[in-house]
Structure formats: structure tokens, C-alpha cells
Amino acid sequence: xxxxxxxxxxxxxLSAAGVASRRAxxxxxxxxxxxxxxxxxxxxxxxxDPAVDHVAVDGTAVEVDPSRRTVMLNKPTGVVSSLADExxxxxxxxxxxxxxxRLFNVGRLDAxxxxxxxxxxxxxxxxxxxxxxxxxxxxxxALVRGQVQPRxxxxxxxxxxxxxxxxxxxxxxILPGGSRPGATLLEVTLHSGRNRVVRRMLDxxxxxxxxxxxxxxxxxxxxxxxxxxxxxxxxxELGALLTLARQAPHEGGRPAPGERRPPRKPGRTRP
Numbered sequence: 001x002x003x004x005x006x007x008x009x010x011x012x013x014l015s016a017a018g019v020a021s022r023r024a025x026x027x028x029x030x031x032x033x034x035x036x037x038x039x040x041x042x043x044x045x046x047x048x049d050p051a052v053d054h055v056a057v058d059g060t061a062v063e064v065d066p067s068r069r070t071v072m073l074n075k076p077t078g079v080v081s082s083l084a085d086e087x088x089x090x091x092x093x094x095x096x097x098x099x100x101x102r103l104f105n106v107g108r109l110d111a112x113x114x115x116x117x118x119x120x121x122x123x124x125x126x127x128x129x130x131x132x133x134x135x136x137x138x139x140x141x142a143l144v145r146g147q148v149q150p151r152x153x154x155x156x157x158x159x160x161x162x163x164x165x166x167x168x169x170x171x172x173x174i175l176p177g178g179s180r181p182g183a184t185l186l187e188v189t190l191h192s193g194r195n196r197v198v199r200r201m202l203d204x205x206x207x208x209x210x211x212x213x214x215x216x217x218x219x220x221x222x223x224x225x226x227x228x229x230x231x232x233x234x235x236x237e238l239g240a241l242l243t244l245a246r247q248a249p250h251e252g253g254r255p256a257p258g259e260r261r262p263p264r265k266p267g268r269t270r271p
């Protein structure tokens with residue numbers, strides 16, 4: 001935290017972040033419900049640097065830096081997860097150009113996969129969420145060839161051997177009402193960020209993917225966001241995402257709370 005005569009008063013920061021009015025924020029602080037960089041603070045004179053310090057209320061992270069922006073995109077098929085494609089294919093610039101901030105993607109979805117993709121200018125958040133060692137949970141809905149049997153679902157969760165090593169789904173189930181003759185609608189949840197891992201897993205068990213959509217990313221759900229549209233995360237969604245990210249160990253060059261570091265671009269992972 002900054003010195004007493006530097007930074008912004010904590011209650012003002014909380015009010016600006018939409019948590020509560022300044023007076024209500026003061027009551028939260030006095031009640032010991034506010035944490036700064038993991039430490040409970042109760043002094044109303046506490047000052048913070050919104051660009052550096054991590055603030056939470058009742059254990060849930062709060063985004064207090066107004067310059068940071070994170071939006072959800074329902075990426076269409078045929079769009080590559082890049083801001084400049086060397087082959088001239090449709091890329092993410094058609095979506096990021098609508099924002100004043102310089103947004104980039106958190107991880108990747110392959111061109112044939114649609115669904116939830118995050119765009120942000122928060123380099124620290126992007127680095128953590130995309131890093132393979134963190135393994136944020138992701139849920140996909142896949143239309144696959146053939147009639148999937150229970151033993152196949154058990155094989156997916158027990159683990160299959162791929163060229164780059166074994167992999168297991170956390171959960172796999174047949175979605176009721178979504179199957180059709182010659183095809184089955186599956187929901188698959190896993191933590192891995194390996195390239196095209198869902199498609200390769202389903203190929204390995206004999207059910208190639210015909211359509212693939214990412215429906216969930218960590219605590220976020222795609223909901224009814226139309227294909228090709230973006231929206232800002234709600235305060236609650238962003239709080240849940242930041243809380244998840246701040247649980248990650250401070251490794252691989254990640255800054256500790258209160259430590260300023262240059263922004264990093266996200267890792268390159270595709271399901």
C-alpha cells in the first residue's frame with residue numbers, strides 16, 4: 001500500500017468501483033470486511049493505489065482500477081483467436097476495435113470452435129488464466145458422430161492416452177434431448193489448456209467432433225450471449241474471476257499483490 005499521504009482513500013475507491021456508497025464503504029471497512037493485498041484493514045485513513053493493490057470485500061475480489069477492462073465474446077466459427085492473422089483469415093480485430101482499450105484474448109479457441117472467449121487489457125489476469133499450470137476449469141458442448149455409450153463416458157473421465165501424454169475429463173455426460181440419429185450431444189468439462197484437446201480426446205474414443213462450443217470458463221457462463229457479440233462482465237462476474245485468479249501461486253513472474261509489473265500477453269492454448 002502507498003504511504004499515508006499517497007494513493008486514494010479506500011472508501012473512495014470502493015465507492016468508485018460500485019461496491020457501496022462512500023459512507024457504506026466506511027462501515028464495511030470498520031467492520032473488518034475489507035482486505036487489501038490479503039490483509040484485513042479497519043482504518044478509515046487507509047490509502048491504496050488502484051493500479052497495484054488488490055482489494056477484496058468479504059473475500060471476493062473487487063476491480064478497483066478503472067483503466068482495466070474485461071469483456072466476454074461469443075466467438076463465431078471461422079474466426080481465428082489472433083489479433084493479426086498471417087494468412088488473412090477473419091480475426092479478433094473486428095471485436096476489439098469497438099473498444100478504446102487495447103484488448104487481447106485470454107488463451108485461444110481454434111477457428112472451428114465457437115463460444116466463450118475473454119478479451120482484456122489486464123495482462124496479469126490474462127497470464128494467470130491462460131497459464132497451463134493454473135488449469136482453469138472449462139466446459140464444452142460437443143456434437144459428435146455416433147451414439148456414445150456410458151462406457152465411453154467412463155473412459156473419458158478415467159483418462160485417454162494422446163500423443164502429448166494422458167488426459168482425463170473432470171466430467172462428461174450426454175445432454176438429454178440434444179442427440180439425433182448418428183450423432184450425440186455431449187458436455188465435457190476439463191482443466192487442460194492443451195491445443196485442440198477436446199477434439200483429440202473425442203477422436204481417440206471414436207467419436208469425432210462435428211460442432212464444438214465452449215459454454216463455461218471458470219466461474220463464467222456464456223448464457224444467452226448471441227454468437228458474434230461481446231459484453232462487459234458484470235461486477236459480480238469480474239469479482240469471481242479475479243478471486244479465482246488471485247488464488248494462483250505467485251510463480252512464473254506473476255507479481256505479488258501490491259507489486260507493479262509490466263503487463264504480459266496470454267499464453268497460446270486452444271481446445
